[in-house]
Amino acid sequence: MELILVVIIGLLYASGIYMMLRRSMVKLIIGLILLGNGANMLIFLLGRIVKGKPPIIDSTAKMLTEIYADPVPQALILTAIVISFGLQSFAIILVKRAYKITQTDDLDELNTTDEIYE
Amino acid sequence: MILAILSGFILAGCTPFISKFIKGKGSLLLPLLPFGLFVYFISYLKEIGEGQTFKFSYEWVPSYGINFGFHLDGLAMLFALLITGVGTLVFTYTTSYLKGHQYLDRFFGYLSMFMASMLGLVLSDNIITLFIFWELTSISSFFLIGFNNDDPKSRKSALLALSITGLGGLFLLAGMVLLGFVGGTYQFQELLSQSNLIQDHASYGWIVGLIFIGAFTKSAQFPFHFWLPGAMKAPTPVSTYLHSATMVKAGIYLLARFTPLLGGTPEWNTTLIIVGAITMVYAAVHSIFRIDMKGILAYSTISALGILVFLIGLGTEASLLAAGVFILVHALYKATLFLITGIVDHETGTRDVTVLSGLSKVLMPVAVAAGLAALSNAGAPPFFGFIGKDLIYEATLAYGNWAVVLTIAAIVTNVCLLFAGLLAGFKPFVGPLPSNYAALHLPHPTMWVPPLILAGLGLVFGLFPSLIEGVLVQPVFSSMVIEGAPVHIKLWHGFNLVLGLSLLTLTLGVVLYMILKPSSLLFSKTLKFEMIAPQTLFGIFGKFFNAFARFWTGLFQNGYLRNYVITILGFLTILLAYRLYQGVNLYIDTAQLTSLTIYEVTVAIMMIVAIIFTVFSRSRLVAVASLGVMGYSICLIFLFYSAPDLAMTQFSIDTLTVILFVLVIYNLPKYKNFSSKAVRLRDAVLSIFFGSLIAILTLEVLAEPLNRETSIFYAESAYLLAKGKNVVNVILVDFRGFDTMVEITVLVIAAIGVFSLLKLRLKSIEKE
Amino acid sequence: MIKTKFLSNLLLSLIWVAITGAFTVENFLFGFALSFFLLWVSATDRRDNKYFNRIPKLVSFVFFFLYELVKANVQVAYDVITPRHYMEPGIVKIPLDAESDLEITLLANLITLTPGTLSLDVSEDRKVLYVHAMYVKDKEAFIASIKNGFERKLLEITR
Amino acid sequence: MTEILVYILSTSGAIFILLAAVGIVKMPDLYLRISVTTKAATLGIGLILLSAAFYFNDNAISARVVAIIIFMLLTAPVGAHMIGRASYFTGVKMWKKSKVDDLKGQYDKKTHKLKSGEEDK
Amino acid sequence: MSISDYLYYIILPTLAISILIIFVRFLIGPKLSDRVVALDLLLTTGIGIIAVYSILSDQPAFLDIAMIMALIAFLGTVAFAYYLEKREKND
Amino acid sequence: MKTIIFKTASTYLLPLLVLFSVFILLRGHYLPGGGFVGGLIASIAFVIHSFANGLEQTKNLIKFHPGFLMPVGLCIALISGAAPLFIEQSFMTGLWFENPIPVIGMVGSALFFDAGVYLVVIGVTLTIIFTISETL
Amino acid sequence: MNNPYIVLPVIFQLFTSVLLMFFWYRVNAQRLITIICSIISVGIAIWLFKEVYQNGILTMQAGEWQAPFGITFVADLFSTTMVLLTAISGMAVGIFSTGSIRNARLKFGYFPILNFLLMGLHGAFLTGDIFNLYVWFEIIIIASFVLITIGGEKAQIEGAIKYVTMNLLASAIFLTAIAILYGLAGSLNMADLSIQVAEIENRGLVNVVAILFLVGFGIKSAIFPLYFWLPASYHTPPPAISAVFGGLLTKVGVYALLRIFTLIFIPDEFLGNLLVVLACMTILSGGLGAILQVNMRKIFSYLIVCHIGFMLAGLGIYTELAIMGAIFYLIHDIIVKTNLFLASGLIFKLKGTLNIEKLGGIYKKYPKFSLLIAIPLFSLAGIPPLSGFWAKVFLIEGGYKANEWMLIGFIILGSFLTLWVIAKLWAEVFWKDAVALPKKINVKYFHELKPFKRWAMVIPIILLAVTSLYIGLAAEHIILLSKQIAAELMNPSAYLDAVLGAKTETP
C-alpha cells in the first residue's frame, strides 16, 4: 500500500502545483488545498503506517504494548489539518473579496501592485 | 583631543535648537570655534617641529579593535591647520555671505559637522575610524552641495557627488578592512611596522586598488573627476572649504598617509603617476575653456589634485616634498580665488568671465587679494607658488628615463593652470568697468578680509619659507618619508634648469592669456568633446544600469503570480533534483511495504480519479465535489491505518470546506481556461516532475530506519503520567498542548480575518 | 408545554445514555442536566404531544414501516437488477391531512425512506405533499395507498 | 447464533448497498436515482451496522449503532428531499417515460414558494 | 470460513465494488445533482465499510467515525442543494 | 431552503448534535474525539439549523454573537495552560483533581483546555459561516 | 537551566489579545490596553534578556515533559534578543497605530491581530521544537494575512492574493520538510534533531531535506528567487502594518534559517556556495528593484530584500565573524526598517501621498521631523557610524577570511545602491520644493489629528531612532552581543546541554 500512497502523494503535490499555475483564483485555492492534503498524507506515510491498531490504550490496559500506529504524526496532522482549515477559509474568502473588487478570476489581471509606477 | 573633534559635531547637533541665535548676531561667534581649534593645534606646532608626535586614544569598540585613536604628526598637523585655519576664515566669510539666509543655522550645522569630520579623518590613527570620518565628510558634502535644495541642479549635483564619493568610500572600506585583515590590526601605526608583510601579501594588489578607488573618487581624479564641477552648485564658502582646500584633499591625504605603508611598489607608483598625469593635464586643458569663474576654478582644482597625486606617485623624496608644499600652496591661493569668486558673484550676480571686467575700480581690496592669489598660482616669484612649482619641476626632472615626458606634462599643466588663474583672478578686475557695476560697494570686511589673509600668507610664505620649513614642512615630509633627509625650501635656487622652466611656464601662460580670449562660443565647442568624456560614459553606463535594473526587476517581479510560483517551484525542483541525483542511491525497500487489499485499492482508485477529476473538471462545483470525494477518501485511508481521530477531523473539516466553497463559489465567476496548450504542457511537466521528486524522496525515506523513542514514550506514559487513553488526544492537549493552543489561535485569527474581510467596508469619506 | 419539555428532556437524556453507553444513574442525571440546558437553549414552538398513549401504536407502526420498507425494496431491487424498466414514474400531488410540522415531516420522511417514492416538497400552505413515485400506474390509487397507509397510521400516533 | 445473525445481516446489507450502487448507475433520471439510493443504502447500512452490534455484543456499542441508525433515518430523507427539490428548480428533467408531473408550474420562479393548487378550497 | 474471512473476502469486496460503481455515477454526472447524490451514497457506503472494518480490526472505536459521518454527511448534500437554489434564484 | 421538512428535522437535529458534540468532547481523552471534532460537530449543528431556519432564527437562538465564544474559549484554554505558572511549574503542566468524576473520568486541566478548544472551534466556525451567509 | 517563566512573552501577548477581544468595539479602551500592555511586554522582554544574559540559556519544558518528549522553549541569547527587538518594534508599532489607524479598522480586530502577530513572533523565536515553529509560523502568516487585508482596499487585496499564495506555498514546503525530517529522525525537538540528524548515515537525504527547509524559510525571508510576494504586497496596507511586516516578518525567516543551518543542518560546500550565490542575487535584485521605484514604501520593500541578502551572506560565509555580521545587521535592520515604515506613515499623514515624485518640501516645512527621519534613513544607508555601517565591516572581513570576493563585491554594490536610493529619496522627498497636491478627502492630515494622536505617531519614531542611534554609536555593546550570539550559534553544545541536559548525561 505504501507504494500506492506514494503515488497518491506525488499526484497530490503535482496536481496542487498544476492548479496553482492556472491563473484562476478558484483553481489556486483548490491547488493549495491539494498541496496541503499532500503534505498531510506525507506526514502520515512517513510516520510509517500500521493497519487497524489505533494508538488508543485498551480500557483494561495501562499502556500500549503491542504494535500500534505512531501517534505523533497523527497529532501533527490533526494540528496541520485544522490550521489549513483556518488558512483555507481565509483564502477562500479572500478570493471572493478579490473577485468582488476586481470582477475577474484571472490572476494575470491582478498585477497593479507590482508595477513600478503607480 | 576628542573634544576638539566632537566640538564640531556638538555644535552641529545644537544648531536646530539655537537656530534663532545663529540667524541673529550669534553667527559672528561661530568662527570662534574653528579659530579656537586652530590655536589649539598651533600650540602643538613647536613640538611637532621638533619631530614629536602625539597620540590620543579613546576606547570605542574594543572588541573589534576600533577606537578613537588619534595621531598628530606633521601631515595631520598640516591638514588640521588647513581645516581649522581656512575654516575660521570660511566661517567668518559665511556670516556675511549668507547673512539673513533662512537656513543659515543649518548651513553652519553642516559646516561644523564637516569640519569635525575632516579633523577626525586626518587625525585618526585607526583606519576604520578614519573611514568613518571619511564617509561623514562625504555626507556633509552632500548636504552642503544640496544646500540650495530648491534647485534641481543642486540636488542632482549633490546626488552625483555622493554617488561617486559614496561608491568610492565603499571600495575604500573594503580596502581598509582587507588591510586590517592582512595586517592583523586597524591601527595605522601598528600596520606601519608590517609594511613589508603587507606589500608581499597576495592581496596587496587588491588593497592598493581598493584604496585608490576611494582616494581617486574623493580627490576627483580622472575618470571620477566630474562630480566636482557639479559640486560647485554649493554656496561659495562650501566650494572654498570642501571642494578646494580640504575635503577633496582627503584623498591626497590618504595617499600621502599610506605612502610609507603601501608605497614604493610599481603598482602604487605607476598607477598614481598615470592617473595623476592624466588628471592634471586633462583638467588643466579643460579649465582654460571655461567661462564660469567657478568652473574654471573647479577644473584647475582637479588639475592641482592631479598634480598632487602625480607627485605622490613619483614617490621620490623630492616629489613628496613637493607634494607636501603644494598642498599648502594650492590651498592658500585656490581658497582665495574661490572666496573672491563668491564676492564677485555676490556683488555682480554673475561669474561669467566674458562679462566681468574692471572690478578693481570698485572692489580694490578684493582685487588685491585676487592678484596675489593669481600670482601665487602663476608661480611667480616671490610667491609661495613659485616655491611649489620649483619643487615640482625638481621632482619631475629627477625622475630618470621619463623625466622629459613628465616634465613636459607638468609644464603643459602649469601653463594652463596659470592661464586659468589669470582668468579667474586677474581678468575680472582689469580693463574697463562696465557701467552697471559702477555702483558696486565693497562688501562687509568679514567677506574681503579672509581672502586677503589667505593671499597674503601666500606671499609671506614665499618670502619667508623658513617660517614653515621647520615647524611644518619638515614634519610633513617626515610623515611621508620615514627616513628621509632633512628638507630645505627656499625661494631662490640660483639660475638653473628649474628656474628656466618656471620662467618658460610663466611666459607661455601669459602668452596664452593674450591669445586666448574666453568666449561662450569656444566653451560650447569644447562641450562637444564631452561625447567621449568620462561623465558621458558614466552617464551611458548609468542608463545601461538603469535599463538593466528595469530588465532584471521586470524579469522576476513581473506581476504574474503564476510566474512567481513557477520560479519558486522551478528553483526548488532543480535544487531537489540535483541534490537527489548527487547524493542519494535510489533504492526501494519492498520488504517493509504492506500488502494491498481490495478496499485499499478501491479507495486509492477513487482518490486518484478524484484528484484527476478535480484538476481537469470544467465546472467549479464538480471540482469541489471531487475535492470532497478526495477528502473522504483520505478520511478512509486514515481510518484503515489506525487514525480514527484524524479520520473524524478530516471528515468534519472536509464537509465544512465543501460548505464554504459552495457558499462562496456561488458568487464567483465560472471557470475559464486562460492558458494555452503549450503553457499547460509546460506546467504539467513541471508539476509531474516535482510530484515525482517528492514521491521518490518519500520512498527513500521510507527505506530508512525510524527512531521511535518519542512515540514509545508517549505510548508508555499517556495513561500513567497524563491520565488519558487516547494517545493522540493526550498529545494534543497535554504533551504537545502548546501546538493546540497556537492552532486554535490560528483559527480565531482566521475567523476575525474572514469577518473583517467580509464586513469591513471603509467608506471613502472616512478619514484615515 | 411543561410536560412536552419534560418528555423531550427525558428522551434526550435517554439518547445521551444510549450514545455514551454508560447505563448509570449519574450518567443519566448528567445527560438530563445537559439536555435540559440544551432544550432551554433551543426552545422553539412545539405542539403538545402525549407520548404515553401512543406507544403501542408506535410499535405497530414501526413494524408496518419495516414491512413496507422491505416490500418496496424488493420491488425496486427487481427493477434494478433486471435489464428492463418496469416503472412508470411521476410526481404526484397528495393532499395532506397531517397538519403539524412534525406530522408532515415524519410523513414525508417515511415516504422518502420507502423505496420507489420520494417526497419532493410540501406546498407553502401545507395542504399538499408532492411525491415522486416510481410506480404510478393509477394516480388515485397511489394517493389512496399513501393516505390510508402511512398517513393514517402516523396520525393515529401523533394525535 | 450471533455468528449466523452477523452473516445474514451483513450479507443482506451488502446486497442492498450493491443494489443501490447498481441503481444509481442504471436509473434513467435523477429522481429515480434518489428514490432508489436513499432507502436501499439506508437499509443496507442499517443492516451492516446491526451486524456489527451483534458481533461486538456490547451494550455501549449496540447503543451507538442504534444511534447511528436513528441519525441516518433522520437525515437521509431530508437530504434526499433537499436535493430532489433543488434539482427540480434547476430544471433537471424527468425521465421521458414519466407519466405525471403535478409539480409542473407550481413553483413561483422568483420566490421559490410552492403552490398547492388548492388555495381556493 | 470464519466471520472475519467472510467479511474480508465477501462483504468488503462487495462494498468496494459498490463504491466503484457509485463512483462511476459521480464521474459521469451528468448534472451536479447526480454527483451530489452519488457523493451522498458514497459516504453512506463508506459508513458500511467502516462498520465492517471495525469488526475486522476489532476496533469498536471506528464506529464513532461512522456515527459522525452519519450525522453530518447530509450537510454536504444540503449545502449543494442550497447552492443550486441560490443559483437558480439569481440567474 | 426554508422547507417545512428541513426546518422540522433541524429542530430535532440541533439538540441531538450538540449533545453528541459534548459527548465527543468529553470522551476525547479516552477514545477518538476531543474538543476539535466536538466543536466542529456542534457548529455543524448550528449551521444546519441556520440553513433550515434562516440565519436570523439561529442567531436569536444563540442569543449572543458566536464570535464571543472565541475569546472566552481562548481564555479558558489560556487559564488552564497558564495556571501551573502560579505554582512555578511549566506552562501546560497537567493539574488533576484527585478523584475521577463519573462519565468524564479524571478531570484535570487538560479537560478544561479541551473545553476551551471546543468553544473556540464553535466560535470560529460559526463566525466564518454566519458571516459568509450574511454577506452572500 | 529550567525557568517556566521564559514563556511569559508569549503568554502575555496572548493575554493581551484576548483582553483586547473582549473590548471589541471599544476602540479607546483598546488603545489604552495596547499602550499599557506593549510597554509591559517590553518590560518582560527586558527581564528575559537580562535573565539569559546573566544566567545563560534558559529552557521551559512545556507540561514538565522532558525534551525531546514535550515542547521545549529555549531562551538563548539569540532568541531573547529577537524577542526584545520584537517587543520594542511591537511597542512602537502599537503606539503608532493608536494614532494612525482609523477606528473602522480598530473595530474589526486590528489590535488583537497585531498582538497575535507579536505573540507568533515571540513564539517562533523562543520555541525549540520544529513543529511548534511551524505552528508559530502559521500564526504569523494568518495574522499577517488579516492585517494585510484589513480594510479590504483594492491594492490590499491584490497584494494579499500574492502574499497569501506564496506564504501558503512556503508553509506547505516547510510542512513537507518537517514530514521528511520526522520520517528520517523520529524527533521534533530541535536540539534532539541536531543529534539525530548528525547520526543519519544517508547524508544525501539529509541534504535534500535541507533544501526543503532552505526554500521554505527562504520564501519567508524573501531571498532570491523567492521574494516576489514582498514587493507585491508590503506597500499596500496601512503604514503601521507595513512597519511591523517590514521590520519583523522577513526576519523571522532569517532567524529560522540561521537557527536551522547552525543547529540541524550544517551546510556542506554546495549549500554554502549556494547560499553565497543566493545572497549575491538577493542583494542585486533588491537593490535594482529599489532604484526603480517611486513609491516610498516600495523602495523600502525592495531594500528589505536587498538587506536580507546581507544577512544571508553571513550565513553563506559561515564563519563566526560573518554570522556575527549577519546578527548585527539583523538587529539593526529590525529597528531601522520598522522605523522607516512608521516614518513613511508619518509622511503620508503630512502629505497624503508616498510617491516620491509628488512629495517634496518636507525639510523646509518640518525640519525637526526631517532630521528625525534622517536618522533611520541614513542608518539604513550605512553612513558610519550609524547602525547600518557596522555589520558591513564584519561581513566584508568575513568575506575576506572565507575568500568570498564576489560576495564582497555584491555587498559593496548593495550598499551603494542603498546609499544612492536613500540619497535620492532624501533629495526628492525632503529637499525638493513642495509640489502642490490635491487635498485628499479620505486622508486625515497630521495637523487635523488630535494632539494625542500626533504624539502617538511621533514618539515611536523618536524611540526607534534613539535605539538605532544607540546601536550605531554604542556599537560595542551590540557587537559583543552579536559576537556572543554568533559563538553560541556556531557552537551549539551549550544549547544542546540546556535542552537535553538530563538526556545527554545518561545515554
Ligand code: NA
Ligand atoms: Na429493471
Ligand code: NA
Ligand atoms: Na421512498
